[in-house]
Amino acid sequence: MTNNVICQTRDLVENSGVCALINNEQVALFYLPNTEQKIFAVGNWDPFGKANVMSRGLIGSIGDELVVFSPLYKQRFSLATGQCLDEDAALPTYNVAIENDDVVLVS
Amino acid sequence: MVGHHYVETLVKSDINADITIIGGETRPAYDRVHLSEVFDGKGPEDLAMGSREQYEEWGVDAHFGDFAKTIDRDNQKVITEGGQAFAYDKLVLATGSYPFIPPIPGHDQEHCLAYRTIDDLAEIKASAKGKKIGVVVGGGLLGLECANALKNLGLEAHVVEFAPGLMGVQLDDGGSEMLRRKIEALGVNVHTSKATQKIVKGDELRLKMEFADETELETDMIVFSAGIRPYDQLARDADLKVGERGGIEIDYQCKTSDENIFAIGECAVLGNFIYGLVAPGYRMAEAAVSQLSEDRTSFTGADMSTKLKLLGVDVGSVGDAKGQAEDSRAFIYSDERNDVYKRLNVSSDGKKVLGATLVGDTEDYDTLLQYYLNDMELPDSPENLILPASDGEKPALGADALPMGATICSCLNVSKGDVVEAIDGGCLTVADVKGCTKAGSGCGGCAALLKNVVDAELNSRGLEVNTDLCEHFSHTRQELFTIAQASQIQTFDELIEKHGHGKGCDICKPAVASIMASLWNDHVLESDLVPLQDTNDTFMANMQKDGTYSVVPRVPGGEILPDQLIVLGEVAKKYNLYSKITGGQRVDLFGARMNDLPNIWGELIDAGFETGHAYAKALRTVKSCVGSTWCRYGVQDSVGQAIDLENRYKGLRAPHKFKMGVSGCTRECAEAQSKDIGVIATENGWNLYVCGNGGMKPRHADLFATDLDTETLYKYIDRVLMFYVRTADRLQRTSTWLENLEGGLDYLKEVVIEDKLGICADLEKQMQHVIDTYQCEWKTAINNTEKLKRFRQFVNSEQEDSNVLFVEERGQIRPATETEKQRPELKAVV
Ligand code: SRM
Ligand SMILES: Cc1cc2nc3c(=O)[nH]c(=O)nc-3n(C[C@H](O)[C@H](O)[C@H](O)COP(=O)(O)OP(=O)(O)OC[C@H]3O[C@@H](n4cnc5c(N)ncnc54)[C@H](O)[C@@H]3O)c2cc1C
Ligand code: SF4
Ligand code: FES
Numbered sequence: 001m002t003n004n005v006i007c008q009t010r011d012l013v014e015n016s017g018v019c020a021l022i023n024n025e026q027v028a029l030f031y032l033p034n035t036e037q038k039i040f041a042v043g044n045w046d047p048f049g050k051a052n053v054m055s056r057g058l059i060g061s062i063g064d065e066l067v068v069f070s071p072l073y074k075q076r077f078s079l080a081t082g083q084c085l086d087e088d089a090a091l092p093t094y095n096v097a098i099e100n101d102d103v104v105l106v107s
Numbered sequence: 108m109v110g111h112h113y114v115e116t117l118v119k120s121d122i123n124a125d126i127t128i129i130g131g132e133t134r135p136a137y138d139r140v141h142l143s144e145v146f147d148g149k150g151p152e153d154l155a156m157g158s159r160e161q162y163e164e165w166g167v168d169a170h171f172g173d174f175a176k177t178i179d180r181d182n183q184k185v186i187t188e189g190g191q192a193f194a195y196d197k198l199v200l201a202t203g204s205y206p207f208i209p210p211i212p213g214h215d216q217e218h219c220l221a222y223r224t225i226d227d228l229a230e231i232k233a234s235a236k237g238k239k240i241g242v243v244v245g246g247g248l249l250g251l252e253c254a255n256a257l258k259n260l261g262l263e264a265h266v267v268e269f270a271p272g273l274m275g276v277q278l279d280d281g282g283s284e285m286l287r288r289k290i291e292a293l294g295v296n297v298h299t300s301k302a303t304q305k306i307v308k309g310d311e312l313r314l315k316m317e318f319a320d321e322t323e324l325e326t327d328m329i330v331f332s333a334g335i336r337p338y339d340q341l342a343r344d345a346d347l348k349v350g351e352r353g354g355i356e357i358d359y360q361c362k363t364s365d366e367n368i369f370a371i372g373e374c375a376v377l378g379n380f381i382y383g384l385v386a387p388g389y390r391m392a393e394a395a396v397s398q399l400s401e402d403r404t405s406f407t408g409a410d411m412s413t414k415l416k417l418l419g420v421d422v423g424s425v426g427d428a429k430g431q432a433e434d435s436r437a438f439i440y441s442d443e444r445n446d447v448y449k450r451l452n453v454s455s456d457g458k459k460v461l462g463a464t465l466v467g468d469t470e471d472y473d474t475l476l477q478y479y480l481n482d483m484e485l486p487d488s489p490e491n492l493i494l495p496a497s498d499g500e501k502p503a504l505g506a507d508a509l510p511m512g513a514t515i516c517s518c519l520n521v522s523k524g525d526v527v528e529a530i531d532g533g534c535l536t537v538a539d540v541k542g543c544t545k546a547g548s549g550c551g552g553c554a555a556l557l558k559n560v561v562d563a564e565l566n567s568r569g570l571e572v573n574t575d576l577c578e579h580f581s582h583t584r585q586e587l588f589t590i591a592q593a594s595q596i597q598t599f600d601e602l603i604e605k606h607g608h609g610k611g612c613d614i615c616k617p618a619v620a621s622i623m624a625s626l627w628n629d630h631v632l633e634s635d636l637v638p639l640q641d642t643n644d645t646f647m648a649n650m651q652k653d654g655t656y657s658v659v660p661r662v663p664g665g666e667i668l669p670d671q672l673i674v675l676g677e678v679a680k681k682y683n684l685y686s687k688i689t690g691g692q693r694v695d696l697f698g699a700r701m702n703d704l705p706n707i708w709g710e711l712i713d714a715g716f717e718t719g720h721a722y723a724k725a726l727r728t729v730k731s732c733v734g735s736t737w738c739r740y741g742v743q744d745s746v747g748q749a750i751d752l753e754n755r756y757k758g759l760r761a762p763h764k765f766k767m768g769v770s771g772c773t774r775e776c777a778e779a780q781s782k783d784i785g786v787i788a789t790e791n792g793w794n795l796y797v798c799g800n801g802g803m804k805p806r807h808a809d810l811f812a813t814d815l816d817t818e819t820l821y822k823y824i825d826r827v828l829m830f831y832v833r834t835a836d837r838l839q840r841t842s843t844w845l846e847n848l849e850g851g852l853d854y855l856k857e858v859v860i861e862d863k864l865g866i867c868a869d870l871e872k873q874m875q876h877v878i879d880t881y882q883c884e885w886k887t888a889i890n891n892t893e894k895l896k897r898f899r900q901f902v903n904s905e906q907e908d909s910n911v912l913f914v915e916e917r918g919q920i921r922p923a924t925e926t927e928k929q930r931p932e933l934k935a936v937v
Contacts, residue, residue: 011902015638016645018897021904029902045910050925051654052908056642060612062578069613071642071650 004105009098012039017068019044019055022105027094028055029103030068030079039103040079041094046070047084054091109372109388110201111136111157116396118165124399126167127193129185131174131202132224135159140385140550145228146256147807154225175202178345180365199395200355200363200370202338204383208331209244213306218313218328222253223335231330235260238327240312242266244303246273248417250332254295255418257330261773265296265324267316269333272299277413277424281441282464285448289420289467292446298324335383337374350376359405361395369395382409385549386517393520410480410517414465414472414552423469426479427452427462435461438490442467449493451475458484463493473556481513506556506563515557518549523560530564537561576837577614580607584762584837588622597627598635617641618837621724624760625832626873628880630887631723632894643722646898647884648704651697653911653922656704658684658696659721660711661757664731664749664769665692674714682707685919691728691766693719698913698920705895708885717757717883724838725760726767729753730778734771734788741771743788748817749777752786755821758881759828759874762835762844766801780808783841784824789813793820797827797855800842809845809852812860822871826859829870 006020012031020027026044044052049072057068059079066079075086082091095106114126130136137154145151162169173189178198185193206221208214218234221227235241241257243250246268257264266273272283273290287297302319309315312325337354348356348364354376361369371391373383382388387409394406414423430437430452438451447467453460460478465471471493478485478492485492511524521544529543537558541547547557575581580603582590587602596602599619603611611619620639623629629636631644643649648656660675675694679686682703684696699707708718720726731749735741749769756767768779769786779785785796791814799808812823835844848854857863888894900908912928913920 007902011896013637013897014634018902019900021901021906026901026908049652049654051652052910053642053650053654056645056650056654058613058616058641059610059638060579060616061610062612063609066610067612072652074613 004107005102006096006105007103009101009103012103015059017055017057017059019052020103022094025092026052026055027096028057028068029096030055030059032059032066035066037080039096039098040066041096042068042077042079042082042091043093045091046072047089047091048073048075048087108136108139108156108385109203109392110199112389113199113201113371113392113396114157114162114165114167116393117399118167120396120400122396122399126165127195128162128167128169128171129173129175129187129193130169130171132226133172134225135162135169135171137225139223142222142225142228143252143256145225146232146259151225175341178341178368180345180368183367196367197399198368200342200368200374201372201388201392202341202374204335204337204373204381206331207334207336209303209333211303211306214331216306216314219306220328220330222249222256222330222332231256231328232260234328235262238312239263240265240326240328242316242324242326242329243332244329245332245334246270246297246299247276247332247334248274248413248415251290251417253330253332254290258293258295258418262327263294263296265298265326266290267301267303267318267324268297268299269302270299273297274422277428277464278422278466279429279450279464281439281450282422282428282448282466285441285446285466286417286420286422289446290418293418293420295418335373337376337381339374342370342374350379350381352376352379354381357391359394359407360398360403361391361406362398369398371395377406377408380408382411384409384411384413386520387411389518390520412476412479412517414469414476415550421465421467421469423463423465423472423475425463425465425472425476426460428464430462432461438493440490440493442495451489451493453485453489457489460485460489465493473553473559477509477513477556481510483508483510506560507567509560515560516544516546516549516553518553519545519547521546526557526560527564530561530568535565576618577612579603579609579611579615582606584618584622585834587619588625588833591619591622592626597623597629599623599639600635611639613641614837617644617724618762620644621760621762621837625877628758628760628877630882631884632888632891637897646701646704647718647722647888648699649722651922654701654908655697655911655922656699656701657721658699658704658707658711659689659693659719660716661719661753662693662728663753663757664729664746666731666746666750668715671714671716674711674716678707678710681710683913683920685921692730693728695721698922700900700907700911701898702900702907705889705898709889712883712886712889718885720758723760724762724764725758726753726756727764729756729767729769730782731769732771732776734769738771740774741788742790743771743793745769745771745777745786745788748786748788748793751817752784752824755878756824756828758884759832759877761828761832763838763840765828765831765841781805782808784808784827786820792816795820795823797852798841798845800840802840804842806842806846811852811856823859825874826867826870827855829874830855830858830866833870 017028017030027041028044030040044054046053053071057071067076077084077091082093097106135157173187175185176188177186183195206223220230241262242265243254244267246266254264254266273286303316304319305317307315309325312327314326316324339349339353339355342355350356355363355370355374357370357375357377361371363370372388390409391406394404397404412425434455435452436455440449450464452462463475509523513523515521515523525544529540534540534543540561547554574583616639679696685698687695689695729749729752731746734745765783767784768777768782770777770779771788779787780796781799781801785808787794793815794813795811796808797811800806831841912923914923
């Protein structure tokens, strides 16, 4: 198992998102230090707004599901699965983790 | 109006009929009751009741702009002035009435007008343009409404009434006198017991009225509102029976003396009485339709009680308002300090309400009307029904006490039973019930009662109206505000931990961020605030459709230095931004990449600009006109005032954005009356208007206080705004806030001007805190590298977003469309 370092934890913003370029794909990284998983990664492309903006969306919960709200038209996407809760669409998800001070892509 | 209701009722019934409409006016039926709203900016289309498309859909053959001229009863035909002939089996006359113009010599000159149709309004408007004085002849209900319209057109309004009192039909002498006092206090001149003898050319103004008592009055225009006369010529010519004082005689089935001809509405007379209101007209229409079916109903008269606001004065009249019945016994309450007058007429045994007059305060109207209409037995001391309660409790008639048959909305004939049925059918809000029963969609007078009944019903079923902010907080925004303020909670985490659950969402997070900002006013990019904000607040710029941002620097009052304009141009060129003058008197630069925002703002701040908060629910702009400094009409320095106001309130975060305007004189070039806070200069100071709105549902601002000095002006604005911040719902503009505020404008005045709640000092203090802690958010941000960390496209690369592509149009950039993005050669324009 080889882990690629994406960035450091200090590049992240607590309870909010930033964007990283991983193999030329835009990935939204959300840092939720008070959750078990701590870090979530989904595609940055908003399939409804058709722009790279998901990392700039607001984080919240619907029932027990952690979600990100599109900053353009407010659709909700599950952070864990990428599934959209409002319409039939999904964001790709990525397997990322925090190791010491590094944010790594688990492959 | 009544004719339209007839057609609608007939179409919606099971009766099969070919329907033809002949309408003399050029437009389909419209709502005359709200005619005066055309002066407040409504267009004829807003008043429309029927439309040509609607009639077509119903299969109704409709003809407008041609009057019916003769009825050929023998051959059952109607012939119009234009020569068209229409055959009928049954004919319904709903010709209404026309304004009575007293035959005073000189009444037929130019600028002597009437007030009945949309076309009349256009004439009144044209005649009033740029003029000073307008006279209404007739001090009845319509005359007073017309006087208000003239006043709103900027004229000095006079009412000339022949009788000794105003609204003699509906009010007793005491009520009439109180109404006069109130109206005069509002600046309308009332002349009673005045018989006009002649109208001649004026010496200074267009016209001069000469009265029997040898006094005179000069005016620019005269509107007659001296009563109505039924349009009955058509019936007279056809030898139908007409009443002694005009009107087409009908029986309880609305039939005329010809059994194939009906008459309904204001042209009909039943037992020597003409019903000059819509509700009885509608009942007649329904009765007339029913004659075509098996289950026939009758029209046996109708209640003429009314409640209205005339020139801002509440007036109510129930049943026998003057107590003319022989066994009538009156209770009269008069308060000359607050200008309130009430009279309650009860039967001699004190058990039944016979009628009532209310002036200045119609709070008791609903209760009295229900006692009257439902013939309910009065409690022991009926006088308590009109006396101000000493302990705040009043024996108001609970909605529960009303029988199911009680009429709630008399315009649309909706009973309590209908409302209950609608709720049984799944309606859970007043709006739903309105939509389903149509209650409240006529004159609007029943709104309060309707709400009471709906609330009481929902309550009795254990259904509570859900006012939770969202799934994370079972509180309203107002409650959360009070909680946060009282327990000094400064973070979202603490608030949700103690008073909510879950992680929050796009509803509660920004709402709480706004509350925290109004209360504590910390920088938006403080680490605990960042996660709460919508992207616009986080990046202190508005996100555009392609993920880029717009940049809007503040231009207080719209005043800008030439050098600053040059800097805006230079920055736009340097960062390749699209530039546009906004609707708010400033410049918007579009297409900025997130990573360029800090540099762009650095350059703007060096040139003396500040953030314009275009991204925030906060003060946007204070629009100004050029004012007395340059303009030949200006009476105060509106630009200076606008700049001061903008600097005072900039940065105040509120439940929604808010805007202000300052005009230098009544010509109102800054459109202040369409703003949340509007200020208009007068010779003596400033008039303050509140709660206007443009946008989706425009609303004219209400006049709040007049001739204020600047200090008082600020004091009132501080209080109004902070009270709004405390009590409004999330994303509720001031206009909807005021409309939902119980007690409305009067209550707001009590709170702000009279300090009824004793909170004014507190409101001002809170405002002062926000003013004292103002910072330009961009200035603070660009001096703090930690805060700028986020303004990077990627945390691990210097590349830019390859999906952001522009093409050139009219010499500037614009976002490329999806198809254009597929064509690689265009990418050069980036
Ligand atoms: C730029 C501008 C249009 C223009 O090119 O002129 C504009 C642009 C937007 N308006 Fe506006 N409005 C602009 C003047 C107005 C005006 C005119 C005015 O202020 O005199 C109005 C009607 C007046 C009023 O607000 O009462 C107006 C009524 C709205 C509304 C409807 C609000 C309502 O109460 O119905 C929205 C939607 C909202 O706020 O929820 C809106 C929302 C927006 C948003 C924020 C939509 C969005 O979320 O993207 C646009 C942001 C553009 C940006 O990125 O800067 N804009 N907008 C104007 C900026 C003025 C400024 O200098 O700040
Ligand atoms: C400014 C104003 C405010 C009012 N406010 C209220 C209020 O608050 N509450 C209330 O209950 N009532 C109010 N009224 C009264 C209400 O508008 C009338 O009671 C109602 O319009 C009567 O309806 P109608 O159909 O009988 O007559 P109308 O609405 O007048 O309709 C009659 C139509 O027939 C047309 N017509 C006449 N003769 C012919 C012909 N020979 N051939 C073809 N067409 C013809 C007329 O041109 C007119 O369009 C108000 C009236 C006015 C003017
Ligand atoms: S009117 Fe609509 S499209 Fe135009 S700027 Fe305002 S919000 Fe945008
Ligand atoms: S009573 Fe007029 S709308 Fe209900």
